[in-house]
Amino acid sequence: MAGTVHERLKDCLVTGSKADKALASYILAKLNTIPFETAASLGAKVAVSEPTVGRFCRTLGYKSFKDFKDALRGDIGDRPWLIADRLKDFQARMLSGGDALAQGLQLEIAGLVAVYELAQSEEWRRAVRRLASAAAVHVAGFQTERGMAQFFANQLQYLRDRVHLLDLAGGNFSELLLTDTANSCLVIFEARRYSRMAPLLAREAREAGVPVILITDAFCDWGRDLVDEMFVVSTEFNMFWDSTAQMASLTNLMMNSVFIELGPGVEARMNRLSQLYSKFTGYVGDPSGPVR
C-alpha cells in the first residue's frame, strides 16, 4: 500500500478487518495524540491486543508501529494543496526507495511552515517594529552565514537608510560599538558550529544598550539570555551538513513585514535606489543606463 498516512488509513476503513477498521477509525479521529501512544496503549483504547496493532501497521505497509509513527511525523496530509500531486510523486518515491531527497523535501516543508508560523508571533512584530524604527541597523553573520547577513542587509537597504553589514575584516566591531549606539540595533545570523564571535558580539552590543535580534538554529543554547528576539529555523534536512537556507525565507518574510510597517512611503526610496543603479550600472533592456 502506498500514499500518505491519511490515504492508507482511509483505504483501511473499507478494506480492513474488524480490528483494522477500529484502529484506522480511532487513529484518524485522534491523529494528534498518536505519537504519544505505544502499541499497547493504543491497543487498550481500541480494545485490541498489542500484536494486532503491530500487524495493522504492517498491513498498512509500515515496518512497525514505530515506523508508522515516524511516517506521521513528516506527513503532509492529503490536502488539496496546489502542489499535492507533485508532492505525492516525491513521497511515493521516498516510500519505495527510501529516497533521501524526498525525505529532505518533507523536512524542508515542515521547516517552512514553522518559519511562517514565526511570522505571527509577538516576538516577530517586535523585531519588525525595531527594524523599521531603529536609527541604524547593523547586520552580522559568520562563516557560511555571512552571505545571509549580506542578503538581509542588501534587502533592508532598499527599504531604509543606515543599514550596515558588519564583518570580521577589521578585527573589531567598532562600526557598531564605537559610534553613537543610541537607538540602533543589531541582527546576527549564526548556526552551528557557532563562531566565538557571535555571543561575544551579542554580549558587547547588549552592554552598549543595543538590542539584538538573533536568527539561528535549534541548537543554539547561548542565545536566549543574550538577545532580545531570537528566531529559530530548521536546519536539518537530511543532508550531509546542516542547511541555513531557510534563513533566506525568513529574511524575505521579514522584509515584507518591515515594508508593511513602514508604509507606502518607502516606494519612493526604492525607486530612487533603482534609478541610481540604473545610472551607475544599468539594467537589462533599460535604455537610460550608463552605456548602451
Place this chain on the structure above:
Amino acid sequence: MAGTVHERLKDCLVTGSKADKALASYILAKLNTIPFETAASLGAKVAVSEPTVGRFCRTLGYKSFKDFKDALRGDIGDRPWLIADRLKDFQARMLSGGDALAQGLQLEIAGLVAVYELAQSEEWRRAVRRLASAAAVHVAGFQTERGMAQFFANQLQYLRDRVHLLDLAGGNFSELLLTDTANSCLVIFEARRYSRMAPLLAREAREAGVPVILITDAFCDWGRDLVDEMFVVSTEFNMFWDSTAQMASLTNLMMNSVFIELGPGVEARMNRLSQLYSKFTGYVGDPSGPVR
C-alpha cells in the same frame, strides 16, 4: 518545580546546567517533534548522553522522560502540531480570507518542490560534475543576489579549493577573465530587474571558453542562449517584491550533490578548514580557540 512544561523549560534556561540548558533550548525550539523522540535520539541531537536526558526530566520535576512527554501531551495536545494539521490551518485561512501569508506559504512550498525536482535533472548532474571538477569556480551575484553568491561561494569553499566570489567593486572582472580560464567555470545569481552586468559577464565568460551556470527567476529571457546550465527558481510568493530565498535552498541542495560527487575525501578538507577557523577565530565552547 511547577508550572506548565513551557514554563519549566524556560526556568531551566536560566537555572540549569550546561547540558540542561542545551536540552531546554532545543526542546523549546522543536517542541513539535519531541513526541517522536526517545531519550537516546534526543540526547544524540544535543550531544548529550541518554542518562542525562532522563536526569534532566527529573530535574524538571517529572518522573521520567516518558512522564515528561505525557505532560507535553497535555500542554500542546489540543493545539495542532502535526505538519498536516498546521498546513491545514494555513490552507483554511487562505480559502476563507485570501490571507496573504497563507497564500505565500502555499506558493513557496510549490516552489520548493520545483527546486527539488530540478535536482533530478540531467542539467543538474552536469552542473554538479562541473562544480566538482573545474579547476576554479567563480561566483557572481548582483544587487540583492550578492548575498546569495556569497552564500554559495562560502559553502563551496568548504568542499573545494579555488572558489572565488566576483564583485563589481573593481569595475572589471579581471579575476575571472584575465587569468588562465582553462577548465574554470562561472556561477551567476541574478533576478529581476537584471543588472546589465549579468548578461555582459555571461557573454564575456562564454567567449573566453568558460562555461556558465545561471541561477535565476522565471522571467529571465536573456539567459538560455548565453549559459550552459540554467536553473529557474520561483520568486513570486505574494510579497511586495520578488523573493530569491529559494536560491538558498537550491544552493544547499547543490552543495549536497557536489559533496556526494566529490566523495568522502572532502571531509578531510572540511575538518582542516574548521581547524583553521578554530585556530584563528574560535568556536563557542571550544577550548582550543585562540583566546579563552
Place this chain on the structure above:
DNA sequence: CCAGGATTGAAATAAAACTTTCAAAGCGTC
C-alpha cells in the same frame, strides 16, 4: 592551585515496547 560538590557519560541493569509463535475463535462456504 586545590578541595569538594556538581555534572556527566560508560557500562550494567531494569523496564518497556514490540514481535513471534501458536492455538483458539470467527466466519464464510459447501
Place this chain on the structure above:
DNA sequence: GACGCTTTGAAAGTTTTATTTCAATCCTGG
C-alpha cells in the same frame, strides 16, 4: 455442521528504551 481460511490474543521471546551505578571530569570558591 464440518472444512478451510482469516483473524485474533496469550504467552514467550527479542529488541529497544530508560535507569542506576560508579568513576571521571568539570566547575566553583577558597
